[in-house]
Amino acid sequence: MHPPLRVDRSSPVPLYFQVAEQLEHAIRAGVLVPADKIANEVALAHELGLSRPTVRQAIQTLVDKGMLVRKRGVGTQVVKSRIRRTVELTSLNDDLTRAGQEPHTVVLRLDRAAADAATAAELQLEAGAPVWQLERLRSVAGQPLALMSNTIPCAVLDLESVDLSTVGLYEYFRRCGLHLRVAHQRIGACRAGAHEAKLLTERKGAPLLTMQRTAYDDGSRAVEWGSHVYRPDLYSFEITLVGR
Amino acid sequence: MHPPLRVDRSSPVPLYFQVAEQLEHAIRAGVLVPADKIANEVALAHELGLSRPTVRQAIQTLVDKGMLVRKRGVGTQVVKSRIRRTVELTSLNDDLTRAGQEPHTVVLRLDRAAADAATAAELQLEAGAPVWQLERLRSVAGQPLALMSNTIPCAVLDLESVDLSTVGLYEYFRRCGLHLRVAHQRIGACRAGAHEAKLLTERKGAPLLTMQRTAYDDGSRAVEWGSHVYRPDLYSFEITLVGR
DNA sequence: GTCAAGGCTTTGTAATGACATATTGACGTC
DNA sequence: GACGTCAATATGTCATTACAAAGCCTTGAC
Numbered sequence: 001m002h003p004p005l006r007v008d009r010s011s012p013v014p015l016y017f018q019v020a021e022q023l024e025h026a027i028r029a030g031v032l033v034p035a036d037k038i039a040n041e042v043a044l045a046h047e048l049g050l051s052r053p054t055v056r057q058a059i060q061t062l063v064d065k066g067m068l069v070r071k072r073g074v075g076t077q078v079v080k081s082r083i084r085r086t087v088e089l090t091s092l093n094d095d096l097t098r099a100g101q102e103p104h105t106v107v108l109r110l111d112r113a114a115a116d117a118a119t120a121a122e123l124q125l126e127a128g129a130p131v132w133q134l135e136r137l138r139s140v141a142g143q144p145l146a147l148m149s150n151t152i153p154c155a156v157l158d159l160e161s162v163d164l165s166t167v168g169l170y171e172y173f174r175r176c177g178l179h180l181r182v183a184h185q186r187i188g189a190c191r192a193g194a195h196e197a198k199l200l201t202e203r204k205g206a207p208l209l210t211m212q213r214t215a216y217d218d219g220s221r222a223v224e225w226g227s228h229v230y231r232p233d234l235y236s237f238e239i240t241l242v243g244r
Numbered sequence: 245m246h247p248p249l250r251v252d253r254s255s256p257v258p259l260y261f262q263v264a265e266q267l268e269h270a271i272r273a274g275v276l277v278p279a280d281k282i283a284n285e286v287a288l289a290h291e292l293g294l295s296r297p298t299v300r301q302a303i304q305t306l307v308d309k310g311m312l313v314r315k316r317g318v319g320t321q322v323v324k325s326r327i328r329r330t331v332e333l334t335s336l337n338d339d340l341t342r343a344g345q346e347p348h349t350v351v352l353r354l355d356r357a358a359a360d361a362a363t364a365a366e367l368q369l370e371a372g373a374p375v376w377q378l379e380r381l382r383s384v385a386g387q388p389l390a391l392m393s394n395t396i397p398c399a400v401l402d403l404e405s406v407d408l409s410t411v412g413l414y415e416y417f418r419r420c421g422l423h424l425r426v427a428h429q430r431i432g433a434c435r436a437g438a439h440e441a442k443l444l445t446e447r448k449g450a451p452l453l454t455m456q457r458t459a460y461d462d463g464s465r466a467v468e469w470g471s472h473v474y475r476p477d478l479y480s481f482e483i484t485l486v487g488r
Numbered sequence: 489g490t491c492a493a494g495g496c497t498t499t500g501t502a503a504t505g506a507c508a509t510a511t512t513g514a515c516g517t518c
Numbered sequence: 519g520a521c522g523t524c525a526a527t528a529t530g531t532c533a534t535t536a537c538a539a540a541g542c543c544t545t546g547a548c
Contacts, residue, residue, distance in 0.1 A: 073529065075529080
């Protein structure tokens with residue numbers, strides 16, 4: 001049967017979101033086990049004192065996350081597999097702290113420079129525009145994990161006064177009211193060069209996981225271009241795909 | 245200004261989908277250029293003779309794809325960046341043919357076997373259950389690109405009678421009426437072993453891109469477990485992330 | 489001249505009602 | 519007993535309406 005769902009109409013949190021949160025929690029906590037069918041939308045709406053579209057919207061958000069599956073004429077079921085964390089528009093720092101780790105970051109470089117042609121093209125700037133060039137080494141449990149090189153247009157943000165060894169880059173973006181909306185990223189592999197090998201305590205020529213990302217603010221302005229390399233024995237990307 | 249949008253109410257295609265398709269086409273064709281604002285929802289609904297929720301649903305699907313951005317109090321704009329293909333629930337074969345390539349596939353192995361403990365756990369079977377073990381080498385333009393190892397429960401499908409050198413695995417799934425709904429994949433990197441190096445015409449120890457995927461049918465049944473390695477100079481994963 | 493308040497525009501959230509369509513299972517007929 | 523039909527069930531699609539909240543711009547006061 002169902003966990004007791006309740007909604008708080010005085011809360012500023014949208015009703016559909018409250019329902020989605022509770023359902024998600026019930027699934028993660030094991031109250032709802034895989035292949036369980038949840039009550040049909042009409043009944044659920046009546047039970048909660050909500051309208052069907054609202055309940056539908058709540059269910060839809062979980063379907064998008066790959067936690068529920070709808071079948072017309074049948075019902076809605078809990079997906080029979082543990083849900084791993086999706087690749088989201090988050091930084092490595094976010095991911096690690098959320099996983100209960102304690103990342104340690106060393107800022108290797110923080111310069112103002114003029115954008116070269118390739119960087120300017122990625123960030124959709126005119127060549128020579130002033131940009132911040134940032135290079136950081138992130139470790140977890142004493143092990144170097146990632147070498148991160150980022151370029152941010154000076155017009156977007158001032159990085160002079162922030163201590164990026166204690167604050168994640170994306171966290172700082174959020175603090176400045178900068179909302180990332182879209183990002184493109186490419187994941188590949190390469191051979192470690194001498195510089196990378198030394199910093200990551202790998203041998204030269206060792207395989208590394210690479211990620212290049214361009215992030216956009218509200219879809220209008222390129223805000224950040226990052227080129228990262230990871231130690232594959234300590235890090236990998238996990239993605240949940242949802243079809244249809 | 246707007247392209248002339250029209251809907252066909254006699255079509256079995258949902259109205260919201262028709263609108264979404266036309267908007268997407270207009271964006272890809274360059275009729276709507278980045279940073280263009282599309283008409284507000286109320287006006288658009290009136291213009292099309294549709295209700296606002298329907299128009300909203302159409303816009304939402306494009307927002308989910310990362311092609312549009314909504315801003316409350318402002319309007320809806322076209323995202324200012326080319327959209328690359330998202331990592332979807334598709335096979336390598338699908339991706340390549342859609343990109344205009346002509347993949348060539350060699351089936352290295354196709355066996356019935358009993359699932360070992362690890363495989364059985366991934367596919368949520370009892371140990372020793374009969375499975376198909378498939379190993380394929382895929383090339384493009386004469387260059388070996390990927391070495392793919394897949395395991396499929398015999399209970400799911402019969403692979404005896406199909407020629408997997410001409411038909412993609414996922415394409416065959418679809419032909420059998422098997423709809424994949426959810427998949428988890430992990431992307432990493434590794435060092436090429438002797439076997440992999442020889443088949444991919446790389447040197448032993450060269451960096452390779454790896455992907456492991458488990459796919460589920462309607463959320464209820466694990467259908468496929470795949471472990472692939474790619475040559476990183478010829479292949480990488482591209483993902484479009486949408487925030488909020 | 490500057491800053492604050494308020495109004496306008498536009499999207500966000502929600503309720504209600506209706507009909508369409510896919511699936512399953514039961515019933516009845518051949 | 520096998521097969522087809524039909525009804526029950528649940529999600530899919532769509533219309534209409536209303537109010538809330540956020541952003542932008544104008545207006546007005548100091």
